[in-house]
Amino acid sequence: MAAIQVVRSEWTKIRSVASTVWTLSLAVVVTIALGMLISALSRHEYDNMGAGRRLSFDPTYISFAGMSLGQLAMIVFGVLVVSNEYSTGMIRTSLSAVPRRGSFLFSKIAVAAGLALVVGLATSFVTFALGQAVLGSHRAELGDPGVLRAVIGGGLYMTLIAVFSMGVAAMLRSPMLSLGILMPFFFLISNILGNVPATKKVGRYLPDQAGSRIMQVVTPVDDSPPYGPWGGLAIMVGWVAAALAGGYVVLKKRDA
Template structure:
């Protein structure tokens, strides 16, 4: 397929995303929730810092505190990722799309390119805003963007949001149903992953789940008695592997089955 034809497919995918109000609202919600909850947790952390035990004070991570809202903001990114794919399946427009672009690899990659570009832009803006707002709320406990590891963590926050959306796109492409996709992804990230990652019996398994591993990229201060066998970039790599696997699974099923 010629470059001009690929660019036309990309523009078509951009039009689809832009014209659906729900996808725009979910990205806006991701921003508002992440920044808002991060700000509130920063205020609470500042007011309760003196009451923390010595271990918690030594493990206090001002940067990570700013991203406390990410666990809720990522849910909006999950919804966005699912909607990018499932809107076409639920309306039957997928048949028209694949008839217009029979090269399914081009169709799939164009959709991913648009979604990745949009979520990366929103994620980076959200990450920087939530960091600076959170630090303003922390007062004397704040850190600076120039401190070692902080800029990496802030940029990593935007990358994390992007990968969450792409993972959701892969899963939604495999399942095709918005209700089934959200019915699996929402409980998995909001409940199952947190339970597995915080229960001692399953912690060693939970720490290799995509969100548990990927969130390490936003960590600057290593907690006291930390036994995680990987660092920020190691965790990010683990998450990236999950995302690649989900996207590859989505493509293989898209290629092999009927619309």
Template sequence: MSSVPAALTSEWTKIRTVSSTVWTLICAFGVTVLMSAALCALMNAQFDDLPPMEHATFDPTFVSFSGMVLGQLAMVVFGVLVVGTEYSSGMIRTSLAAVPRRGTFLFSKIAVAGALALAVGLVTGFVSFFLGQALLGAHRTDIGAPHVLRAVVGAGLYMGLIGIFSMGVATMLRSSMLSLGILMPFFFLVSQILSVVPGAKKVAQYFPDRAGSKIMQVVPDAMNSGQSPYGPWGGLGILVAWVVAALLGGYLVLKKRDA
């Protein structure tokens, strides 16, 4: 059972038969779309009351992904559960006995779960965009406008990469509770707070979520979010670097430690 096709099949079976992982993906989609839609409707109703700087940097595409602040947390939970459940249940020993090559085991899991996270992310991105634009009324944009398609696809890539990053972190920490205890406050509190603190802002802009979210912007410094030393693709590149580092760290931990 150590062949790559067999390992991939095994990982797919694990994911689709565990209800918690399936529901977290559904939540990631639902929360992002519903919250984005609500905020787009609110933005349309209060557009004339926006501060001058937000008027000048209004980005209807970026507004369509407002709900991703919460939706990405569900994707974090998905990534952590995909890996951490095996450790908490003790199934990791059985899995490694069936697939003794630890690199094959880990990257088969990442390939299957990561592809699923990316697919859900892309669907979420497109649905959020089209629904959000419908609710923005006269302030909407079009998928054919310059750079809009890049931003919509980028939103899906962002969600998928956040899930894969979480898988790498969970592999390093080997605990769902510990991983969630670090990642949830990091994305929901620490990153958000530091991004508005003058002294820490220059550091926070290189955090995975802050950098990766630039790919979703069409207008530079969208919604008065502030300047950054990189563009959309540079921001996505920083997020990819975080993901690679997390996966490499997870692989080294898995290779050197006992189950």
């Protein structure tokens, strides 16, 4: 099957499954709504902040507070895109139609990643605009130093979270097992490692903590990571590449 036909086939699969559409919609709504809520709370709290907290006040990053829950939906989207065919048994039909397993996997991931990127960038720009509107006089402008990078980075972060989940799902081949590992990893293990002094240096190199650095404009003086925004994103890309490589190896060596 020609590459363009494989891509069209994967696009048809994604848009015909209601669950993937709903998870992307949920990612948008949760990210925007929670970002506005946290922005509103931060605006009212600003006058009570000490001088140190005001110096580290980052209106851009505050508007992305909803990303912590929005990524939950992106994880589910990434897992479902890959593992749905395994759970339904359609993977055998798909691999019969596209015997070249590398082409099959990366066409699927390319289509899903493209969709996640469009949704992620749109969500990031809307989240920033509405969050800054709520912050009022404490707002940041898109033309301020580092702000445009952070907003674009928010869309890239959401996309990479989804693609990382696709790679893990390709390795594990089970939606329940994939979600059972990814959810605790991002919402428990990562937070624990990143906040416990003894493990903080390790936690900084986990995909979500390193990748989220791209959305920060103001770095707290007492909590500066050993890498910059693009360095953090590069670390996250490394995690994604490793997950995709693992997924490819498993698909190549194991029967459907």
